[in-house]
Amino acid sequence: xxxxxxxxxxxxxxxxxxxxxxxxxxxxxxxxxxxxxxxxxxxxxxxxxxxxxxxxxxxxxxxxxxxxxxxxxxxxxxxxxxxxxxxxxxxxxxxxxxxxxxxxxxxxxxxxxxxxxxxxxxxxxxxxxxxxxxxxxxxxxxxxxxxxxxxxxxxxxxxxxxxxxxxxxxxxxxxxxxxxxxxxxxxxxxxxxxxxxxxxxxxxxxxxxxxxxxxxxxxxxxxxxxxxxxxxxxxxxxxxxxxxxxxxxxxxxxxxxxxxxxxxxxxxxxxxxxxxxxxxxxxxxxxxxxxxxxxxxxxxxxxxxxxxxxxxxxxxxxxxxxxxxxxxxxxxxxxxxxxxxxxxxxxxxxxxxxxxxxxxxxxxxxxxxxxxxxxxxxxxxxxxxxxxxxxxxxxxxxxxxxxxxxxxxxxxxxxxxxxxxxxxxxxxxxxxxxxxxxxxxxxxxxxxxxxx
Numbered sequence: 001x002x003x004x005x006x007x008x009x010x011x012x013x014x015x016x017x018x019x020x021x022x023x024x025x026x027x028x029x030x031x032x033x034x035x036x037x038x039x040x041x042x043x044x045x046x047x048x049x050x051x052x053x054x055x056x057x058x059x060x061x062x063x064x065x066x067x068x069x070x071x072x073x074x075x076x077x078x079x080x081x082x083x084x085x086x087x088x089x090x091x092x093x094x095x096x097x098x099x100x101x102x103x104x105x106x107x108x109x110x111x112x113x114x115x116x117x118x119x120x121x122x123x124x125x126x127x128x129x130x131x132x133x134x135x136x137x138x139x140x141x142x143x144x145x146x147x148x149x150x151x152x153x154x155x156x157x158x159x160x161x162x163x164x165x166x167x168x169x170x171x172x173x174x175x176x177x178x179x180x181x182x183x184x185x186x187x188x189x190x191x192x193x194x195x196x197x198x199x200x201x202x203x204x205x206x207x208x209x210x211x212x213x214x215x216x217x218x219x220x221x222x223x224x225x226x227x228x229x230x231x232x233x234x235x236x237x238x239x240x241x242x243x244x245x246x247x248x249x250x251x252x253x254x255x256x257x258x259x260x261x262x263x264x265x266x267x268x269x270x271x272x273x274x275x276x277x278x279x280x281x282x283x284x285x286x287x288x289x290x291x292x293x294x295x296x297x298x299x300x301x302x303x304x305x306x307x308x309x310x311x312x313x314x315x316x317x318x319x320x321x322x323x324x325x326x327x328x329x330x331x332x333x334x335x336x337x338x339x340x341x342x343x344x345x346x347x348x349x350x351x352x353x354x355x356x357x358x359x360x361x362x363x364x365x366x367x368x369x370x371x372x373x374x375x376x377x378x379x380x381x382x383x384x385x386x387x388x389x390x391x392x393x394x395x396x397x398x399x400x401x402x403x404x405x406x407x408x409x410x411x412x413x414x415x416x417x418x419x420x421x422x423x424x425x426x427x428x429x430x431x432x433x434x435x436x437x438x439x440x441x442x443x444x445x446x447x448x449x450x451x452x
Contacts, residue, residue, distance in 0.1 A: 009152075009155055009156060009159060012142060012155070012159055012162075013139060013142075015159075016138050016139060016142060016159070016162050016163065016166070017135065017138075017139075019163055019166055020134070020135050020138055020166050023166050023167060024131060024134075024175060026439075027171060027172055027175055027438070027439075027442050028067070028175065030172075030439060030442045030443050030446070031067075031070040031071060031172060031175075031442055031443075031445070031446035032066060032067065032070055032446075034070065034442075034443045034444075034446035034447045035447060061118060064116065064118065064120070064124055065118075065120060067127065068120045068123035068124055068127065070446040071123070071127055071172065071175060071176040071177065071446070072120075072123045072126070072176065072177055073176065073445055073446065073448050073452070074445070074448075074452040075095060075178060075452070076123075076126065076176050076177040076178055078092060078094075078095045079095055079096075079099060079100055079103060079126060079177050079178065079179070080103065080120075080122040080123050080126055080177050081122075082095060082100040083100045083101070083103035083104040083107060083122045083125075083126070084104070084107075084122050087100075087279070087282075090283065090296065090306065090310060090314075091310050091314040091315075093275070093279050093306045093307060093310055094307065094310045094311060094314065094315065095179075096179045096223060096224045096225055096226070097223050097274075097275035097278070098179075098220060098222075098223025098224045098271070098275075099179040099182060099223075099224045102129060102182065103122055103125050103126045103129065103177065104122070106125040106128065106129060107121045107122045107124075107125040109125075110124065110125055122177075123177060125177075126176070126177025126178075127175065127176065127177055129177075129181075129182060130174060130175050130176060130177060130178060130180075130181045130182070131175060131181075133181040133182040133184070133185040134166075134174045134175070134181035134184070134185070136185050137165065137181060137184040137185040137188050138162050138165050138166055139162070140185060140188040140189050140192055141158075141161060141162045141165050141188050141394055141397065142158045142159060142161070142162040143158075143192055144158070144188055144191055144192045144195065144394060145157055145158025145159075145161050145162065145394075145398060145401075146158045147192060147195045147196060148195060148362060148363055148398075149398075153405075156405060157398065157401045157402055157405060158401075160400075160401035160404055160405065161394070161397040161398050161400075161401040162397075164397045164400055164401060164431070164434070165184075165391070165394075165397055167431070167434050167435050167438060168390075168391040168434065168438065169337060169387045169388075169390070169391075169433070169434045169437040169438050169441070170387060170388040170390070170391035170438070171388075171437065171438030171439070171441045171442045171445070172438075172441065172442040172445045172446065173388040173391075173445070174388075174391060176445070178388070179224040179225050180225070180388050180389070180391050180392060181391070182224050183221050183224040183225045183228060183392045184391050184392040186217050186218070186220050186221035186224065186228075187217070187218065187221045187228065187231060187392050187393075188392075188394060189217050190213075190214040190215070190216075190217035190218040190221065190231065191214070191234075191366060191394065193210045193211070193213050193214035193217065194210070194211065194214040194234055194264075194362075195362050196210050197210040197211050197214070197260075198362065205256065208256055208257045208260045209260065211235070211238075211257070211260040211261055211263070211264045212260055212263040212264050212267065214234075214264055215235060215263060215264025215265060215266070215267035215268050216264075216267045218231040218232070218234075218264070218267070218268040218271065219267040219268045219269070219270050219271030220271060221271065221392075222268060222269075222271030222272045223271045223272075223274070223275060225389070225392070226272060226307055227369075227373055227389060228268070228271060228272075229268065229269070229271070229272045230368075230369035230372055230373060231268055231369055232265050232268040232269060233365070233368045233369050233372070234365050234366070234368075234369070235261045235262075235264045235265040235268065236265060237365050237368070238257075238261045238365070239258060239261045239262065239265065242254055242257060242258045242261065243258070246258075272307075275307075276304075276305050276306060276307060279306040279307075280299065280304055280306065283295065283296050283299060283306065284296065284299035284304060296309075297309075315382070317380055317381050317382065318380055319379060319380045320379065320380070321380065322380070322381065322382060322383055327383070330382075330383055330384045330451060331383050333384055333387070333451060334377075334378075334383040334384050334386045334387060336430070336433050336437075337386050337387050337390050338374050338377070338378055338383075338386055340390075340396050340399075340400070340430055341370050341371065341373070341374040341386070341390055341393070341396050342371060342374050342375075343399070344367070344370070344395050344396035344398070344399035344400070345367040345368075345370050345371035345374070345395060345396075346371075347395075347399050347402075348360070348363045348364040348366075348367040348395060349364065351363055351364075363395065363398070366393075366394060366395050367395045369393065370390075370393040370395050370396065373386075373389065373390075373393065374386065374390075377389065384451045384452070385452075387437065387441075400427050400430050400431065403426065403427035404427045404428075404431070
């Protein structure tokens with residue numbers, strides 16, 4: 001590695017925050033100077049509707065209004081509107097309950113402290129949350145990488161992976177009032193606690209206590225984005241492993257860890273179930289008080305999930321529904337990210353602890369949710385959203401970081417390594433794709449132009 005990179009490793013957090021600040025500033029400038037209002041004026045209409053004479057026309061308020069207008073686009077309008085006045089319409093339940101409540105909490109705090117008391121305080125709160133969560137997720141991803149890959153090589157890999165998270169193709173979605181960055185922070189922290197629960201020195205009560213905490217964070221992540229339910233696979237796999245090991249003998253340590261894993265799995269599931277229950281209560285139990293004549297049709301299903309119904313009824317998500325000729329360009333845009341997520345998940349099958357001196361089994365566990373998400377998105381969702389949803393999954397960052405380290409390593413390659421040289425060149429292409437896509441997408445997003 002270069003001399004400058006060695007210096008960065010001596011001050012990893014400062015270096016990462018410096019890179020983070022540079023990239024966020026660049027994206028913000030691209031957004032602010034992006035041309036026009038785009039074809040949709042929803043953000044401006046909402047701001048005008050909520051405006052009061054108390055907002056003022058000073059330069060500070062004008063600057064906040066400009067930034068909030070440029071960053072509150074597409075789904076961000078739903079998040080901020082719901083945060084402002086609560087859930088009213090059925091289709092709004094497609095947007096994370098946890099994130100809207102988080103925006104509402106910080107918006108009220110901004111108003112009460114007098115820091116920002118204007119009509120678009122929910123917009124500003126969402127933007128602040130997104131930036132803070134993204135910055136924290138970068139640092140947590142570095143710690144996660146250090147926990148999985150030991151030694152100086154592991155720290156190098158973790159640092160590169162954290163930098164890659166900064167330049168995620170999610171781009172401006174990680175700065176706008178969207179849940180992606182908050183989801184990434186909560187998920188990465190949950191993963192980190194889960195990895196920390198593995199003790200080389202043997203069973204430990206303190207280590208096992210980290211597992212329910214990981215489950216709580218994964219549950220909170222699920223309230224932000226429904227795909228967080230896939231994180232439950234980590235705990236399911238660990239439970240299966242423990243049950244299998246019990247066939248060779250039941251011990252207190254195994255039972256204790258199994259209980260901890262079970263609690264973590266329940267906490268993760270509750271992150272999906274609790275918002276569904278709240279919606280069920282409003283639309284299926286209290287419907288006379290909402291002036292509806294009868295419960296909604298989804299209330300009579302065996303599993304009455306408003307989220308599943310809204311995705312199907314309002315957003316037309318379903319198996320192969322998105323596979324139309326007109327959507328071929330969107331599949332083309334999503335294909336690099338789908339390929340990266342799939343290939344990196346399969347890469348974990350070949351990772352050995354001796355090669356990267358890390359916890360290879362844990363790495364494979366982390367790859368499972370990522371692979372399933374890629375498959376589900378390709379088969380039944382609006383495929384272009386994979387570029388932003390991928391931001392909350394760490395394995396593909398580690399894969400590209402591993403390839404980049406090999407590419408620029410001064411170590412002489414053996415025959416097997418020479419044979420994989422072409423594969424390493426894909427890492428450079430991946431980084432180029434990430435930065436280019438994020439920059440172009442930032443301009444289009446701020447101008448309210450697709451894709452989103």
